[in-house]
Amino acid sequence: MLEVDPSVLANSDDDYASSGYDTSTESLASSVQQYIYENGRRYHSYYGTEKYLMPTDETEQDRLDLYHEIYLVAWNDNLHEAPLTTPHRILDIGTGTGIWAIDMADKYPMAEVIGTDLSPIQPSWIPANCRFEVDDAMKEWTFRENFFDFIHARNLNTGVTDWAHLTSEMMRCTAPGGYVELLENSLTLHCDDGTMKPDHGADIFLRRLREALEKMGRPHPTHEFLKNQLENAGFEDVQMLTAKEPFGPWPKDPRMKRVGAMSLLNGSTGFESYGMAAFTRVLGMDAAEARGICERALQDARNKNYHVYCLYFRVYGRKPAVENRCK
Template sequence: MAENSPQDPAVTATTPPEGHLEVDDNLDSNDSLYHSTYENGRRYHAFREGTYPVPNDEDEQDRMDLVHHVYSILLDGKLHLAPIDDNLQRVLDLGTGTGIWAIDFADEHPSAAVIGNDLSPIQPEWNPPNCTFEVDDYEDEWLYRTEFDFIHARELEACIGDEDLMLQRAFRHIRSNGYIELQGVDARFESDDGTLDKAPNAKLWMKHLIEACAKFGKPVDCAYKWKDRLIKAGFVDVQEEVRKLPIGPWPKDPKLKELGRYQAIQESKVIDSYTPKLFEYALGWSADEIQVLMAKVKNELRDPAVHLYLPVYFVWGRKP
């Protein structure tokens, strides 16, 4: 090793390097994207704190992965219904959550560069080489320089303040003949045999959830509007498919019975995740009132005499 010359002094503990970085003494500990806040025993994202009313802790991550499994059964193992090109180059997954959809899609399409964005950095560190994740707010202006072949968004109900604006941005960032697909549950319990009348608390909970999300500024009852909104944004060949998602193992069909078992667990977790913060802040409910209603709803959903399902919307369109 060459000796240090007077013109090239050694860097020592007492000789700071040229361009020494100064410390910002006014730095807020919440400036980090990786900080979190805690309420009601649950962890929430700190980046753009308060813009998303649902936790991001391990329990919620387990729920997100369970949702992916439910959709996999519902779609017979498919990740989408849009007739996309096999030679995709760029794909964007909005509100990627744990990143499980983006990872599976990247595995299926190794030639595609898949980006998943979310407010929470809860995605795994080890991913397919063609899959990356970003901490970002898709309700802000999009800064992507290259257009996408496919944009996917699942379960973003109660996550978007202005869907028309978000879809306009998506339209601008999709190449010609590229597709967008929205997947999500419409906020209404239904039954084909009238047993919804045996679940008055479930109906009451959904009514208040819709009200709370509206007051929070992130509507939850929006899936049935997606087809018209895609057309309004400029997409063509817009298609809509609605499938029934049973809650509980009451269906005779083996596939639907399995689906219902998983969704019963998932729906209970939805109640745990969505209710406390929304009902407290948006509706002014007390903790006791919230817990009592949650318990009543869960009991009704477990009742084998109650045969409820949720309509799940799959809506896709092409940019001309």
């Protein structure tokens, strides 16, 4: 159980600012560069508006980079949990701004690191052993079989219409004895001390988001689901790990407190990133209703009296070595 920091509860106001926390945010071919603007945000549209429901503008890119830091703090600075030794080829599917791939290229200078994404939003100043390609992971991959020592996908679930396709392509392209790793957010809200009210805005938000994703044939992944997907594709020794992502700096544990503070900052644009297109395009809400759900989620997340958190699921497995596969 995550213990609440008593100093957070030191006065009767609901907001973190009254407890001394600053949670404000002040501070290829041309055809793949097709965008639409909707509700004040820019969305990539080359593959159509159904393919991926989140914006790809600078605000979102900043949020993804912040999320990378949140993951690192939540997971003790581990870029991966799979027991890699000397990987030579690494692939990151749905790489976003490419920040994980860039860090991996720095960590393993002898490896070639490739990141693929629907959108060309990656920087051009990158390590010499890193490169990016525009590709749709839901189509047949262009990579050779048995090519990569490690294939990674993080926070990809809102873009995955066919997990079996994704994991079978991972299986095909992983070298025997190589690893794959998935890291996803539970998209469910939890509370250990009974402080979450039944109509918590973030809980309502997540329920509506799961509803939209299910309507699009993209059920939110659970731990068991991810494990089964890897095992069904043929990976062995599949390991499951869980971490908590508190909303707000309410935990006593310093590392969790940092995660919570950064998550709140992330939520200041994140609820709208996840919610606006899902609620308007898929659930048919008008923009005001959709924005209201996002705003209420953020408002309740900012209330220090509710000690809520989401879960991260991290699952990794190994492709059998050739000898094992022949048995």
